[in-house]
Amino acid sequence: MSRVSPTRRTFLAGSAATAAATLLGGPTGLLRSAHAQGLAPTPTMRGGANNYRPGAPLVERIGGGGFLMTGTVHRAGDGAPLPGRRIQVWAHTTEGHERDERSHGATLTDADGVFRLEMPQIVPAFGQAHGHLAYDAEHDDGGFETVFLRPVMASASDTSLDVAFVLQPA
């Protein structure tokens, strides 16, 4: 009759091996979720929805132009670019306050999931030079969850701003 008598060394080695296997390969393992997760959806930024106007009309350009707002829209998970999605843009500019109707405009993404919208120069408001963007979920038939972004410009004298939307199917 043999008796297994584990030493501390074997106990530690066994525990470490079990932990590593569970962590990496188990049902909620890191390797598995890294493979399945793909591109993570963009979370809504605090204050992003402030002064949003649902259904602001599609425009060629907001006001007189001079500032370029650009961005990309991708699907969460597989990261596929999303064409024809409706993005609303607004900010406090040289031509109006955020709450003014004329400060808002919407545009659609092109075949590569890219949008470009010209608007008046954004100026600092409430202490920061920033813009607002929204995926206009209720006026879009894409079936994705709404996302609001409030990117802060690196410098108030910048004449363009670029963002990335990653949308989660609703």
Place this chain on the structure above:
Amino acid sequence: MRAPRQGRLRTFLTAFLPWLALAIAITVPIAIAAASPLLAYRDPIYVTAGFAGVIAMSLLLAQPLLAGGHLPGLHGPRGRRLHRRIGVGLLAAVVLHVAGLWMTSPPDMVDALLFRSPTPFSVWGVIAMWAVFAAALTAALGRRQRLRTRHWRFVHTALATVVVAGSVVHAMQIDGTMGTASKAMLSASAVAATAWVVVGPRNRVREARRPLR
């Protein structure tokens, strides 16, 4: 034998220079803010809200000097009387600042008051605002209830330092109408004046006009 009268230079230095310095320290930042290009893109309510904030910053420099009796002709009780009146003015300026900003963009102000604003400076402004309200309350109630002066004055002074510190941290992070350098100078002056009166030697609080030797 009569004591010699003060010479004209000495009179200028002691009676006029402090006032001149205060006037310059206050008007220059306001004038620079008035020349800001941002004003062209703001409606009257927003402009008023902004200037209420700028004026409140200026009053933060005057208040400790008045409380400590450091302005010529306004020593002791006279200085404190004006300190109370200016205190009411500071309260009004803060209320006007918050109300005007609320009218300009209600959701942004609500975010700030509920401590969920995306901007890092809002929390300091809100803290300073509550400290102003509390400081005003201690002064009003302390006198009315005839609490021991040194008790309510201690609380009042502690709150006042929170007002100055919070307001400076708030203002310095804001990209607005004030010029950066003039705003920094005004802030540093307010902090220095407050520190001088709060932690400076006691005999610096001038109670009466004493002959200078």
